Amino acid sequence: MTDLNEFDRPVNVGNPQMGWASDVAAEMLRRMGIKYLSMNPGASYRGFHDSLVNYLGNEDPQMILCLHEDHAVHIAQGYAKATDEPMGCILHSNVGLMHGMMGIFNAWCNRVPMVVMGATGPVDAAIRRPWIDWIHTMKDQGAMIRNFVKYDDEPRSAQALAETMVRVNKTIRTAPAAPAYVCLDAGLQESEIDPEMKLPDISRFLPPDPIPAPQSAIDEAADLLVNARNPVIMMGRVKRGQDGWDQRIKLAELLGAGVVTDMKTAASFPTDHPLHLSPPGNRPRAEAEAEIKTADVILDLNWIDLAGTFKLIFGNSEVPAKVIHVSVDSLLHNGWSSDHMGMPLGDVTMLAECEPVVNQLLAACESRLDGKSKWDGKNKGRTAEIDGKLSDYDEGGGISVEALTLGMNEVRKGRNITLTNVTIGWAADGYHFTHPLDYLGNDGGGGLASGPGTAIGSGLALKDSDRTVVAVLGDGDTMQGSSALWTAAHYSIPVLILISNNRSNFNDEIHQETVARMRDRPVENRWIGQRIDDPEIDLAEYAAALGVDSAGPITTVGDLLPAIEAGLKVVESGKPYVLNVHVQKGYAVPPPAREA
Numbered sequence: 001m002t003d004l005n006e007f008d009r010p011v012n013v014g015n016p017q018m019g020w021a022s023d024v025a026a027e028m029l030r031r032m033g034i035k036y037l038s039m040n041p042g043a044s045y046r047g048f049h050d051s052l053v054n055y056l057g058n059e060d061p062q063m064i065l066c067l068h069e070d071h072a073v074h075i076a077q078g079y080a081k082a083t084d085e086p087m088g089c090i091l092h093s094n095v096g097l098m099h100g101m102m103g104i105f106n107a108w109c110n111r112v113p114m115v116v117m118g119a120t121g122p123v124d125a126a127i128r129r130p131w132i133d134w135i136h137t138m139k140d141q142g143a144m145i146r147n148f149v150k151y152d153d154e155p156r157s158a159q160a161l162a163e164t165m166v167r168v169n170k171t172i173r174t175a176p177a178a179p180a181y182v183c184l185d186a187g188l189q190e191s192e193i194d195p196e197m198k199l200p201d202i203s204r205f206l207p208p209d210p211i212p213a214p215q216s217a218i219d220e221a222a223d224l225l226v227n228a229r230n231p232v233i234m235m236g237r238v239k240r241g242q243d244g245w246d247q248r249i250k251l252a253e254l255l256g257a258g259v260v261t262d263m264k265t266a267a268s269f270p271t272d273h274p275l276h277l278s279p280p281g282n283r284p285r286a287e288a289e290a291e292i293k294t295a296d297v298i299l300d301l302n303w304i305d306l307a308g309t310f311k312l313i314f315g316n317s318e319v320p321a322k323v324i325h326v327s328v329d330s331l332l333h334n335g336w337s338s339d340h341m342g343m344p345l346g347d348v349t350m351l352a353e354c355e356p357v358v359n360q361l362l363a364a365c366e367s368r369l370d371g372k373s374k375w376d377g378k379n380k381g382r383t384a385e386i387d388g389k390l391s392d393y394d395e396g397g398g399i400s401v402e403a404l405t406l407g408m409n410e411v412r413k414g415r416n417i418t419l420t421n422v423t424i425g426w427a428a429d430g431y432h433f434t435h436p437l438d439y440l441g442n443d444g445g446g447g448l449a450s451g452p453g454t455a456i457g458s459g460l461a462l463k464d465s466d467r468t469v470v471a472v473l474g475d476g477d478t479m480q481g482s483s484a485l486w487t488a489a490h491y492s493i494p495v496l497i498l499i500s501n502n503r504s505n506f507n508d509e510i511h512q513e514t515v516a517r518m519r520d521r522p523v524e525n526r527w528i529g530q531r532i533d534d535p536e537i538d539l540a541e542y543a544a545a546l547g548v549d550s551a552g553p554i555t556t557v558g559d560l561l562p563a564i565e566a567g568l569k570v571v572e573s574g575k576p577y578v579l580n581v582h583v584q585k586g587y588a589v590p591p592p593a594r595e596a
């Protein structure tokens with residue numbers, strides 16, 4: 001696989017000394033272990049840019065050039081989703097930050113760690129260049145994003161900058177993870193530092209270990225769980241580690257608990273396990289709903305919208321089960337956005353992280369049960385076997401989203417595929433997740449344009465692993481984020497972008513149809529202002545123009561497998577690939593519509 005350090009090598013760098021304040025920012029990022037900085041350039045950070053190239057030699061961190069700040073932020077998000085580790089990005093003064101803001105919101109809603117570097121100024125008006133430095137100087141730039149970052153600062157000295165970077169490192173790595181923003185005054189960046197200046201020892205400001213629950217709450221929860229007749233575990237946002245995955249399986253098997261998972265969050269439990277109740281979706285399917293209805297104890301492991309899920313299932317009726325709520329998410333909640341969702345029930349509430357809590361619960365339940373499992377070994381779900389094969393769909397009538405999913409399921413054999421993100425149309429019945437890296441969850445904040453960048457960031461993170469990274473993206477999402485493809489081409493980032501191309505913003509056709517039905521108006525007009533057709537975009541040509549190998553449109557089921565195979569071969573040789581697949585309009589599971 002390609003070593004990214006082969007790209008964009010500076011010459012004559014020699015052995016430079018740390019001499020300017022911007023060198024301090026660069027040095028601190030290196031000491032934080034930040035490997036990459038995705039960015040779009042700008043004069044507001046020309047001092048910092050020089051530090052990265054000519055002081056650090058464009059290595060640890062290495063710059064990843066993007067054509068839009070949206071992509072820069074989403075690449076950092078994709079990297080964090082695959083690793084639980086922060087990447088950095090740099091956004092040019094105010095205009096770049098404004099472009100990148102939606103990506104920061106997605107990253108915030110996804111609770112991923114990220115260092116966002118920005119710039120302003122010079123704050124000292126006396127040293128501003130006419131016009132441009134004035135329009136790119138703002139007071140309190142952080143105010144634009146303060147409601148959806150965990151911390152922000154605009155330090156006034158090199159020493160203060162160094163300390164801020166230490167704080168950023170600790171803050172973003174402490175749960176709940178989220179981005180932090182550091183705005184570098186252009187005047188400060190270009191000022192010389194005191195040669196005697198000492199950098200803080202970052203190893204003495206380490207983030208805490210994952211937060212466990214108090215034993216009293218564990219005991220209370222364990223008593224409920226071991227005595228439960230029909231316990232259910234709702235697996236929400238958890239980490240990518242194999243240990244945590246194994247422990248969650250152990251706990252479910254010990255308790256004989258049915259397990260529900262969610263497409264909003266990354267893979268958390270094997271979907272082919274007999275205790276997994278039904279394919280993941282945006283809302284629990286019938287089998288899971290039935291179990292939740294009859295559950296007497298529910299263990300909520302950081303489920304994203306517990307109140308919303310219960311509302312779908314119980315309406316305004318009481319939830320009969322005792323609920324054990326495990327999450328540190330409330331530590332981030334503020335009054336600006338409503339991404340805290342409705343109030344989650346908690347008969348036992350643990351302000352703690354899922355990984356230590358599952359370990360604690362395992363120990364407490366094992367000792368109460370003398371190590372004997374409560375599970376009778378029966379299949380509680382219906383998911384052990386995939387229902388259907390691609391050939392069932394080969395009727396010469398085009399490719400449905402179900403066929404596309406089954407196609408992916410067939411080509412995955414013998415490969416470790418990571419699905420970074422998938423369209424709303426994805427048919428979860430046709431594809432199992434059996435490893436924590438099999439699926440990385442959705443965009444977080446529902447902000448389109450995220451797909452290509454996020455996929456490329458995950459591809460970057462996993463390029464030296466045994467994973468083959470694939471994204472299944474809508475045509476609307478792809479086009480909003482499409483110039484990110486050039487970055488994948490330039491740095492040879494291995495990722496297959498498979499476009500589920502229904503030539504429409506189809507999600508919103510469904511909404512227009514819903515409204516038309518509610519108002520007794522013609523549903524035939526639902527496509528107006530939605531279809532991306534006439535002219536149809538030649539997505540393969542478009543990708544090729546950005547330097548990415550590509551094919552399509554693929555229009556028949558018969559052509560699908562060879563086309564995906566060919567794309568995967570290119571990706572496995574270390575390069576990106578775009579496959580344009582025409583799919584029929586329609587979703588495997590329609591999203592729940594808000595009726596009148």
Ligand SMILES: Cc1ncc(C[n+]2csc(CCOP(=O)(O)OP(=O)(O)O)c2C)c(N)n1
Binds near residue numbers: 449
């Ligand atoms: C930035 C942004 N703009 C608009 C929307 C509203 N929106 C949600 S889904 C969607 C359609 C997406 O189309 P596509 O990616 O092709 O997926 P499809 O539903 O067609 O499978 C739109 C416009 C959004 N979520 N984010």
Ligand SMILES: [Mg+2]
Binds near residue numbers: 475501502503505
């Ligand atoms: Mg579409």
